[in-house]
Amino acid sequence: MKTKLIRKQQNFILLILALFISVNFYSQNAKPIKNVVLVHGAFVDGSGWEGVYSILVKKGYHVSVTQHNLMSFDEDVKSVNRIIDQQDGPCILVGHSYGGAIITIAGNNPKVVGLVYVAAHAPDDGESEADNGKTYPAAYKSLIKGDDGLDYINPEKFPDDFAGGVPMEKAKFMAVSQAPTADVAFHAIIKNPAWKTKPSWYVVAKSDRIINPDLERMYAKRAKSTVIEVEGASHCVFITHPKEVADLIISASNMKK
Numbered sequence: 001m002k003t004k005l006i007r008k009q010q011n012f013i014l015l016i017l018a019l020f021i022s023v024n025f026y027s028q029n030a031k032p033i034k035n036v037v038l039v040h041g042a043f044v045d046g047s048g049w050e051g052v053y054s055i056l057v058k059k060g061y062h063v064s065v066t067q068h069n070l071m072s073f074d075e076d077v078k079s080v081n082r083i084i085d086q087q088d089g090p091c092i093l094v095g096h097s098y099g100g101a102i103i104t105i106a107g108n109n110p111k112v113v114g115l116v117y118v119a120a121h122a123p124d125d126g127e128s129e130a131d132n133g134k135t136y137p138a139a140y141k142s143l144i145k146g147d148d149g150l151d152y153i154n155p156e157k158f159p160d161d162f163a164g165g166v167p168m169e170k171a172k173f174m175a176v177s178q179a180p181t182a183d184v185a186f187h188a189i190i191k192n193p194a195w196k197t198k199p200s201w202y203v204v205a206k207s208d209r210i211i212n213p214d215l216e217r218m219y220a221k222r223a224k225s226t227v228i229e230v231e232g233a234s235h236c237v238f239i240t241h242p243k244e245v246a247d248l249i250i251s252a253s254n255m256k257k
Helices: 002-029 045-057 073-085 098-107 129-135 168-176 183-187 211-222 242-253
Strands: 035-039 062-065 091-097 110-121 143-145 150-153 202-207 227-232
Touching: 035 045, 035 073, 045 062, 045 150, 045 242, 073 091, 073 098, 073 183, 091 098, 091 242, 098 110, 098 129, 110 211, 110 242, 129 183, 150 183, 150 227, 202 211, 202 242, 211 227, 227 242
Parallel strands: 035 062, 035 091, 091 110, 110 202, 202 227
Antiparallel strands: 143 150
């Protein structure tokens, strides 16, 4: 009888110890991810992330902003992976527009634990963003394809088509300082998309003229992303609505999915 009692006491102690270890393990692994990598899209550079960057930094995040050259999809992926590799731990990878295609591949880096798409492409195996854009046509007609293989947006139409909601003076500056993008980059065929194995979040810009909002919704639904839709937001939602974008990144960092 005494032996049974001792065994019960021992089992109870072991149970409490196991629960303590489990709770302690969970609490350690439930800490927010503090590294965030922001990836810009076509025709712009990383400076557009300044508003999102400032919000996240003030909240204690370590934020890196990529500056890839838009001349080659594979080279852009390498450039982003270079920044990911510099992180001191796990990170949230965020991509806007063409940057979404980049993070779809770069997101396979083992340091990436979550993907945030901001009015971005998220192609599947065998797809390209260019072909998906044909399936869901966008509203803009201002793309100019240069004889040198580089694309850009007609500067006169850039403020309305690309940068709706951005103060006009800034939008005009963005138009004349835009970074031409190699047309071939938009036709890169995706293989092994990271959103199939890693959690994702998606910002749909409801007034986007560059990517059809219905294409954005399709991407988000297919990836089983946590979604927010921003009313009246253009393709530059990351500039015009930095708080909404930053809040979703913070949610991703807490792995609330």
